[in-house]
Amino acid sequence: MGRGGGRNEVDRGRYLFAAGANGANAAADRLFTRRPAAFAPNGGGKMPNQTKPKHFNNDDYRGIMSQTEKKSTNAENMEHWAELVLPWLPPPALSAASSTCRSFRVAAAAVTSRRVADAARGLETYPIPFCNPTSDSPPYFYFLYSRFSFSSIPTSSQPWGGISSPPVAANPSSIDAFISSAAETNLFSGCECADCSLEDECSCSGFHGGGGMGMGSLSECGADCLCGLECANRITQKGIQVRLKIVRDLKKGWGLHADQVLCRGEFICEYAGEFVTTKEARRRLHAYDELASTTKVSPALLVVREHLPSGKACLRVNIDATNIGNVARFINHSCDGGNLMAVLVRNSGSFLPRLCFFAALDISEGEELTFSYGDARLRQKDSPCFCRKEACLGFLPSEET
Numbered sequence: 416m417g418r419g420g421g422r423n424e425v426d427r428g429r430y431l432f433a434a435g436a437n438g439a440n441a442a443a444d445r446l447f448t449r450r451p452a453a454f455a456p457n458g459g460g461k462m463p464n465q466t467k468p469k470h471f472n473n474d475d476y477r478g479i480m481s482q483t484e485k486k487s488t489n490a491e492n493m494e495h496w497a498e499l500v501l502p503w504l505p506p507p508a509l510s511a512a513s514s515t516c517r518s519f520r521v522a523a524a525a526v527t528s529r530r531v532a533d534a535a536r537g538l539e540t541y542p543i544p545f546c547n548p549t550s551d552s553p554p555y556f557y558f559l560y561s562r563f564s565f566s567s568i569p570t571s572s573q574p575w576g577g578i579s580s581p582p583v584a585a586n587p588s589s590i591d592a593f594i595s596s597a598a599e600t601n602l603f604s605g606c607e608c609a610d611c612s613l614e615d616e617c618s619c620s621g622f623h624g625g626g627g628m629g630m631g632s633l634s635e636c637g638a639d640c641l642c643g644l645e646c647a648n649r650i651t652q653k654g655i656q657v658r659l660k661i662v663r664d665l666k667k668g669w670g671l672h673a674d675q676v677l678c679r680g681e682f683i684c685e686y687a688g689e690f691v692t693t694k695e696a697r698r699r700l701h702a703y704d705e706l707a708s709t710t711k712v713s714p715a716l717l718v719v720r721e722h723l724p725s726g727k728a729c730l731r732v733n734i735d736a737t738n739i740g741n742v743a744r745f746i747n748h749s750c751d752g753g754n755l756m757a758v759l760v761r762n763s764g765s766f767l768p769r770l771c772f773f774a775a776l777d778i779s780e781g782e783e784l785t786f787s788y789g790d791a792r793l794r795q796k797d798s799p800c801f802c803r804k805e806a807c808l809g810f811l812p813s814e815e816t
């Protein structure tokens with residue numbers, strides 16, 4: 416929008432918002448019922464029996480009416496525009512827009528409060544609110560939301576904080592789209608069970624202890640299976656089914672907390688983000704390190720190593736949730752291993768595993784959810800750890816790339 420155009424909108428918006436659509440209509444109603452003297456062409460005086468003044472016909476009233484209607488329509492248009500545009504803006508642009516006129520300021524405040532109320536943008540079963548008791552930062556963290564991991568950026572922008580239906584998120588089948596030629600060459604095929612919950616019947620299901628980094632691994636039904644999303648062997652494919660919240664800590668930044676009691680073994684969430692190659696992961700880690708020295712960036716690039724059964728090879732999976740991912744990107748590190756158990760989950764027919772979190776023990780409402788970021792290896796630029804556990808080593812584990 417040009418400068419002049421913007422100013423024009425500002426002036427119109429300010430005036431119209433002050434008048435208000437209802438106020439304008441009410442004024443128009445009064446015009447027709449009482450016909451105040453001020454509108455009489457003779458400059459006033461009594462209008463006996465509420466009759467029309469001489470020389471002042473219905474067309475004059477219609478003219479006044481249509482002007483009033485136009486103003487109220489413009490006000491409605493401004494509000495409509497604000498609702499369409501503002502949810503697409505990242506915080507700096509939203510704040511710039513809110514300073515242009517009163518309608519935009521009101522609309523921007525509404526967008527912000529809807530963002531604070533649900534980090535998941537209506538894409539999960541329950542809203543996941545931001546809670547900031549510290550006031551040391553903006554009231555929410557801005558990122559694009561994806562319920563599941565994906566292999567290429569699905570969209571460069573996404574509305575957040577609007578009142579319309581939620582944005583479309585990547586779905587579990589996008590994982591399978593990233594897959595291997597194995598499925599195409601029919602090396603894997605899905606199950607055809609009548610009921611996959613009967614373990615000995617379904618070839619897809621199974622839990623194996625000690626996968627990558629000492630984690631367990633789990634197999635679930637996949638894209639080639641005949642069962643649907645309701646299948647009992649797709650626990651991790653239905654998104655987050657428990658109540659969570661994101662709480663700000665002065666030392667650790669945002670952290671994910673339980674907002675209900677969670678039982679040991681319960682599925683919490685997947686670590687959703689973008690699958691990147693190791694070369695790209697190295698490039699990004701380097702860039703995030705550089706940025707961290709000048710800005711408050713909080714990188715969320717996780718490297719998972721899965722040791723293959725032969726013991727000789729290892730599959731490395733890099734998941735970057737720094738800018739696009741789900742709320743697992745807020746899970747902080749704990750030196751004692753935390754209360755979450757990381758499990759590698761592979762959908763039948765998929766080559767790449769997904770990293771999923773289950774409750775490692777019973778968790779009370781309000782408790783922070785944490786896990787161990789891995790073996791602590793001191794890097795040159797080590798970051799201090801504030802997990803506040805007895806076992807704390809004093810610095811965060813970090814990946815040697």
Ligand SMILES: C[S@@+](CC[C@H](N)C(=O)[O-])C[C@H]1O[C@@H](n2cnc3c(N)ncnc32)[C@H](O)[C@@H]1O
Pocket residue numbers: 556666667668669670713714715716744745746747748749798799800801802811
């Ligand atoms: C995956 S993010 C976790 C969410 C992050 N706290 C935020 O505000 O976005 C990882 C970053 O969180 C911070 N962090 C995580 N665990 C921490 C801990 N125990 N002590 C201090 N900082 C921690 C570090 O800045 C780390 O680079």
